[in-house]
Amino acid sequence: MTRTVDLNADMGEGFGPWKMGDDTALLDIVTSANIACGFHAGDPDVMAQTMGLAVKNNVGIGAHPGFADLKGFGRRQLPLSHDEIANAVAYQLGAAQAMARRAGGTVKHLKLHGALSNMASVDADLARACYTAALAVDPDITIMVLAATAMETVVRDLGCAWVGEIFADRAYNDDATLVDRRKPGAVLHDAAIAAPRILDMLNAGAIIAESGKHIPCQIDTICLHGDTPAAVEMARGIRDHLQAEGVILKTF
Numbered sequence: 379m380t381r382t383v384d385l386n387a388d389m390g391e392g393f394g395p396w397k398m399g400d401d402t403a404l405l406d407i408v409t410s411a412n413i414a415c416g417f418h419a420g421d422p423d424v425m426a427q428t429m430g431l432a433v434k435n436n437v438g439i440g441a442h443p444g445f446a447d448l449k450g451f452g453r454r455q456l457p458l459s460h461d462e463i464a465n466a467v468a469y470q471l472g473a474a475q476a477m478a479r480r481a482g483g484t485v486k487h488l489k490l491h492g493a494l495s496n497m498a499s500v501d502a503d504l505a506r507a508c509y510t511a512a513l514a515v516d517p518d519i520t521i522m523v524l525a526a527t528a529m530e531t532v533v534r535d536l537g538c539a540w541v542g543e544i545f546a547d548r549a550y551n552d553d554a555t556l557v558d559r560r561k562p563g564a565v566l567h568d569a570a571i572a573a574p575r576i577l578d579m580l581n582a583g584a585i586i587a588e589s590g591k592h593i594p595c596q597i598d599t600i601c602l603h604g605d606t607p608a609a610v611e612m613a614r615g616i617r618d619h620l621q622a623e624g625v626i627l628k629t630f
Contacts (some may be wrong), residue, residue: 382626384541384599384619386410386522388442388491389390389452390428391419391605399604403497405431407613409629410599411437412489412522415470418444418452439478439628441512442524443470444491451605452492453559460504463494464511471515486629487541488512499505499527499555506532513538520630525595526554526585541598541630544579546572546616547606550587554595557588567608569615576600576616577623591613599628 389405390413391398397420405411410430414420420428432439442464444452458466471488478485490498490508498505505528509521518539523529525542533540548567549557557564566572579585584592602612617627 381500381624382628383580383597383620384409384438384630385613385620385627386412386438386440386489386543386599386601387609387613388412388414388487389603390414390424390442391606392418392424393448394423399606400610401428401604402431404604404613405435405437407610407617408437409627410440410487412440412487412491412601413474414491415441415443415474417446417448417466417470418450418491419448420603425474425477426481429478429483433483438486439474439483440487440489441471441474441485441586443467444494445495452494455493455497459508463504464507465483466509466605466629468511471512471519475516479586480548485516485519487520487522489543495524499524499529502528502532503532506536508538509533511536522599524554524556525597526593527600530595541595542596543599544585544595544597544600546576546600546602547612548603550585550593552587552589552591552593554585554587554593555607563588565606567606567612569619570610572612573616575620577620578626580620
């Protein structure tokens, strides 16, 4: 049976003269891009450049909102109310829509970043606040969720368009959440290890946790982080391995 899956990467995460990752190379490989909206990373110029390249390469554009924490790269949990967070998500989505439209494209999906994503994966009320805010801005937007977490429960209940995501470069706990980055083995850097692991998950229709536990889920898209040193090599290795096994990579 022919299988089709999306390959996405987080990008547009530089700021001013500081570059983060090789977005130009990644946009030749991936089929969807999650582009930072200026809070955890990115600025109007970085957004414009990244979105312009995404349009040129026919790569799906996604808004990637996070906490307003440039120094912490959005990976520190901030004690904000759900209303504050919902307003920040709507604000960042609006900025992404404006920059995408100016680049000749449109924002197809939304994916939460970093600590905000980790929090929403275990807090259904927070996930609902974020997603209802985004859907109020664009009722047709596709929500990208961490598969088999509270996020998925919420989007199923909302009845909105959504896709389930698994990570190529992160290890999993038994509850489908990501292993803390501070722990050894939490982040994978070798495509020779990550690519067969992802194919195993696609074949099983399940997340395979660090313990070996299988967590059945819907897999629509595979993510890798654009800020890691081996991101381009990882993306290319995963793409080549999946295509060699008959998997078609296509924007959802």
